[in-house]
Amino acid sequence: MIHDESRPLLSVRHLTKRFGKGCTACSHPEQLPEGSNHCPHCGTVWACNDISFDLYEGEILGIVGESGSGKSSLVQCLYFDSSITDGSAHIATYQDGAANIFRESSQQKRYIRNHLMGMVYQNPWIGLRMQFSSGGNIAEKLIAAGTFNVHEIRARAKELLDHVEIPVTRMDEVPLHFSGGMQQRVQISKALANHPPILLLDEVTTGLDLSVQARVLDLIRRIQRESRTAMIVVSHDLGVIRMLCDRTMVMKQGRCIEAGLTDQILEDPHHAYTQLLVHSLL
Numbered sequence: 001m002i003h004d005e006s007r008p009l010l011s012v013r014h015l016t017k018r019f020g021k022g023c024t025a026c027s028h029p030e031q032l033p034e035g036s037n038h039c040p041h042c043g044t045v046w047a048c049n050d051i052s053f054d055l056y057e058g059e060i061l062g063i064v065g066e067s068g069s070g071k072s073s074l075v076q077c078l079y080f081d082s083s084i085t086d087g088s089a090h091i092a093t094y095q096d097g098a099a100n101i102f103r104e105s106s107q108q109k110r111y112i113r114n115h116l117m118g119m120v121y122q123n124p125w126i127g128l129r130m131q132f133s134s135g136g137n138i139a140e141k142l143i144a145a146g147t148f149n150v151h152e153i154r155a156r157a158k159e160l161l162d163h164v165e166i167p168v169t170r171m172d173e174v175p176l177h178f179s180g181g182m183q184q185r186v187q188i189s190k191a192l193a194n195h196p197p198i199l200l201l202d203e204v205t206t207g208l209d210l211s212v213q214a215r216v217l218d219l220i221r222r223i224q225r226e227s228r229t230a231m232i233v234v235s236h237d238l239g240v241i242r243m244l245c246d247r248t249m250v251m252k253q254g255r256c257i258e259a260g261l262t263d264q265i266l267e268d269p270h271h272a273y274t275q276l277l278v279h280s281l282l
């Protein structure tokens with residue numbers, strides 16, 4: 001489907017994710033104590049609290065915040081790894097943007113995961129089957145989207161591995177024997193297998209050596225330039241966000257406390273917490 005670029009590709013509204021049952025004291029999250037996502041009465045954690053944003057075709061949106069601010073919960077909800085408590089998300093190229101994807105059947109959610117979204121996890125053990133070859137990992141994703149021709153699958157796997165600079169001679173090796181940076185690149189190639197218009201990347205460079213990190217960041221930038229894939233990049237590292245993201249949303253204790261153009265946020269942070277983050281970068 002041709003997408004009108006002036007319309008957001010993904011619109012998320014009032015996304016709320018709660019761990020715990022909630023109680024009358026926290027039934028309205030604004031009742032939570034200032035600066036906390038934790039209900040002192042029932043112990044419920046409000047991991048994401050009324051989050052709304054748009055993602056446009058070809059842009060990279062950064063989500064930054066300290067540990068526990070709800071960044072991973074947010075992308076896990078979007079990729080249906082975790083159920084939401086409340087809220088909606090619409091993809092412009094899915095049912096012409098009319099369907100709240102969170103309300104869709106599990107079959108339709110599988111379709112969205114296989115065709116419209118890719119996910120790259122911080123931990124490659126979650127995103128890859130370490131006992132499958134790299135080519136086999138990509139094949140799994142292609143088969144899930146309805147490609148069964150073996151020649152086609154191998155050709156696409158070679159193309160993808162080449163794209164992420166994994167020697168195609170290593171296509172039949174298991175990623176278990178690859179370095180951390182290579183595993184992340186195989187994960188990225190797997191996530192891109194079916195040309196998803198939206199890619200979610202959760203702390204994909206955390207824990208990698210600086211030079212390996214730079215190579216993965218370069219790859220992400222190249223993919224965005226060449227394929228105009230829209231991306232959500234989650235990181236606690238404002239340096240990564242500065243390098244990659246057009247716009248940035250700052251999260252703290254499950255809430256979005258500031259959002260705007262990355263340059264603007266870096267030059268003129270409004271919220272005290274964002275000022276702290278920016279100053280720690282200088």
Ligand SMILES: Nc1ncnc2c1ncn2[C@@H]1O[C@H](COP(=O)(O)OP(=O)(O)OP(=O)(O)O)[C@@H](O)[C@H]1O
Nearest residue numbers: 019045047065066067068069070071072073074236
């Ligand atoms: N399965 C769970 N059960 C209970 N609480 C959870 C669960 N998963 C996450 N949380 C809580 O939700 C909040 C947000 O966690 P989340 O992992 O989304 O944060 P984050 O910003 O991604 O942190 P990090 O960068 O450390 O991964 C935290 O308070 C966390 O303890």
